[in-house]
Amino acid sequence: MIFSIDVEDWAQSVLNPNNPVTNRVLDNTLRLLDILDEHDHKATFFTLGNVAQKHPELIRKIADTGHEVASHGFNHQSIFNLTPNQVREDVSSSIKLLEDTSGQKVIGFRAPDFSIREYLFEWYCEALAENGVKYDSSLFPMKVVKYGIEKEYSLKIFNKYHLNEHYLSYMNFFGYKLPFFGGGWFRITPYAITKHLSQKLDSKRAVFYMHPYEIDLEELAAVQRAHDHIPLKWRASQFIGRPTVEKKLHKLMSDFQFTSFANEYYSDASLLIPQSTSSNHAEDKVIDIKDGLATKTSFS
């Protein structure tokens, strides 16, 4: 299974993009590195450029301890709010900084807030391919206000640019597609249920995701001190379940084997495109495979 972490500072990336990056992202990511090390797992760290700017030593540590450094954009701006040129600049500047800091080639990208729609595919994929990206992991199988992909879409444009899509794992639940394997779903779900559902996933291709701040129990008090008002929607959705996360992570890492995208798919020098990257469904395989790559995927 793939373990992926979106490395960002909550107050900057979620609360207000004009806020400075703080030391909390450094401390929380170091704790996650310790947990991964304790269980001898590797992970992919989709990291913001502004985090690399503020904490270059963190990026070096991620790389030096055998994990993969990938890009999450520069300032956590949603792709659908940017022009094609701005996306190109965002992808390019974040990758250059991450590569210069880590000494690793960056081959993976995850859009902030999974902000991908099918109408964005052409110039989004073009920007990724131009910057040497080999894979994307931005398709979130549930349409919500800020993110989530349409129920059915074509990956032909990804294929055209030789990009693999590793979308997030999900399960079918009475007609809904629940991306239970990470984030808020992981925080609120009892571990026994997560374990049961995870056993139905493809043991190689399943993609778990989380953020460093999800193990931070002191953040709410700190941001309330630093900022006048934290909207109820954020207090209700972003902090719920945090006290359970670290304990659940230890159980998850004991029960399943995790690695990075780079280790799983791109460990050979040629960076060959894998045969299929799209069986992240808890029950079924991808619908339509052509020439070794998914051409059409449906969440309906």
Ligand SMILES: [Zn+2]
């Ligand atoms: Zn993010």
